[in-house]
Amino acid sequence: xxxxxxxxxxxxxxxxxxxxxxxxxxxxxxxxxxxxxxxxxxxxxxxxxxxxxxxxxxxxxxxxxxxxxxxxxxxxxxxxxxxxxxxxxxxxxxxxxxxxxxxxxxxxxxxxxxxxxxxxxxxxxxxxxxxxxxxxxxxxxxxxxxxxxxxxxxxxxxxxxxxxxxxxxxxxxxxxxxxxxxxxxxxxxxxxxxxxxxxxxxxxxxxxxxxxxxxxxxxxxxxxxxxxxxxxxxxxxxxxxxxxxxxxxxxxxxxxxxxxxxxxxxxxxxxxxxxxxxxxxxxxxxxxxxxxxxxxxxxxxxxxxxxxxxxxxxxxxxxxxxxxxxxxxxxxxxxxxxxxxxxxxxxxxxxxxxxxxxxxxxxxxxxxxxxxxxx
Numbered sequence: 001x002x003x004x005x006x007x008x009x010x011x012x013x014x015x016x017x018x019x020x021x022x023x024x025x026x027x028x029x030x031x032x033x034x035x036x037x038x039x040x041x042x043x044x045x046x047x048x049x050x051x052x053x054x055x056x057x058x059x060x061x062x063x064x065x066x067x068x069x070x071x072x073x074x075x076x077x078x079x080x081x082x083x084x085x086x087x088x089x090x091x092x093x094x095x096x097x098x099x100x101x102x103x104x105x106x107x108x109x110x111x112x113x114x115x116x117x118x119x120x121x122x123x124x125x126x127x128x129x130x131x132x133x134x135x136x137x138x139x140x141x142x143x144x145x146x147x148x149x150x151x152x153x154x155x156x157x158x159x160x161x162x163x164x165x166x167x168x169x170x171x172x173x174x175x176x177x178x179x180x181x182x183x184x185x186x187x188x189x190x191x192x193x194x195x196x197x198x199x200x201x202x203x204x205x206x207x208x209x210x211x212x213x214x215x216x217x218x219x220x221x222x223x224x225x226x227x228x229x230x231x232x233x234x235x236x237x238x239x240x241x242x243x244x245x246x247x248x249x250x251x252x253x254x255x256x257x258x259x260x261x262x263x264x265x266x267x268x269x270x271x272x273x274x275x276x277x278x279x280x281x282x283x284x285x286x287x288x289x290x291x292x293x294x295x296x297x298x299x300x301x302x303x304x305x306x307x308x309x310x311x312x313x314x315x316x317x318x319x320x321x322x323x324x325x326x327x328x329x330x331x332x333x334x335x336x337x338x339x340x341x342x343x344x345x346x347x348x349x350x351x352x353x354x355x356x357x358x359x360x361x362x363x364x365x366x367x368x369x370x371x372x373x374x375x
Contacts, residue, residue, distance in 0.1 A: 021047035099231030279323030
């Protein structure tokens with residue numbers, strides 16, 4: 001086996017500024033400040049800004065101290081844009097959380113078995129505060145028999161069936177017939193969208209939203225005193241066309257988050273789903289999903305041998321062992337100390353089963369170059 005927004009996707013195989021920007025971004029993904037003692041070319045500032053905007057989902061996790069350290073590594077203009085982007089994305093994520101709160105309450109009140117998924121789940125237990133992991137939308141899973149009821153509760157909570165305008169970052173009411181055709185061959189409902197008008201944005205945040213054009217993909221009427229955004233919910237009845245939700249829903253864990261009781265996948269399923277997302281999206285698209293290493297870096301130290309053993313069993317069941325190998329082996333590049341049982345898995349999985357067809361075992365090669373947009 002061995003070998004979002006954004007879309008920067010440049011070839012970073014040459015140029016010291018690009019290479020340094022990669023190293024700096026990896027430090028930020030890992031939750032630490034880049035090494036300030038390393039000399040940087042003047043071009044590094046713009047490269048790093050572009051990389052951070054590509055991985056905007058991590059921006060709310062950048063602490064005040066890290067942002068101060070970045071000031072010494074970036075031009076004043078690029079650093080100001082970074083601060084503004086952090087403010088805009090953090091406010092967007094806070095609005096998403098608030099906008100989905102009633103819906104989650106309705107699910108719990110109805111006793112509907114469910115679990116948050118992907119970034120919505122990771123934010124609840126891998127970060128000091130839930131708003132520190134951003135995402136475009138709010139993913140959750142329910143059993144197939146409960147799908148219609150879950151959608152009804154979303155509509156009751158102020159969401160609407162919607163479609164995204166392909167030319168504008170806006171939504172409009174969905175064509176019900178077209179929506180039904182699309183959903184028939186997918187593993188989730190189409191967009192459920194709610195317009196949000198925050199009333200508690202401080203002056204600094206409103207000024208940042210107005211001044212940073214990049215942030216206008218999240219915020220509408222951004223130049224006014226009343227910018228607004230969307231909350232978007234995706235309700236899954238499978239994790240993919242091949243991966244059912246039943247076992248995940250049978251192994252949810254409860255977390256307390258800012259006084260709320262929330263349901264997320266257990267450690268085994270959290271890890272397996274994250275590996276699947278990182279690998280499968282990564283090998284099929286360029287510059288897609290690198291930010292998810294921020295979740296994996298924070299998740300792996302929580303694993304014990306038993307939970308990781310279940311992760312491996314899930315990967316094996318869905319022919320994702322190769323994806324697990326290619327994904328987990330690069331944690332070392334972030335300086336993450338790996339538990340011995342993860343090291344053993346990487347060692348054992350580096351050689352594919354004898355006579356195995358790479359396509360049958362979903363071995364599409366190393367994901368790492370594609371995550372960086374290299375061709």
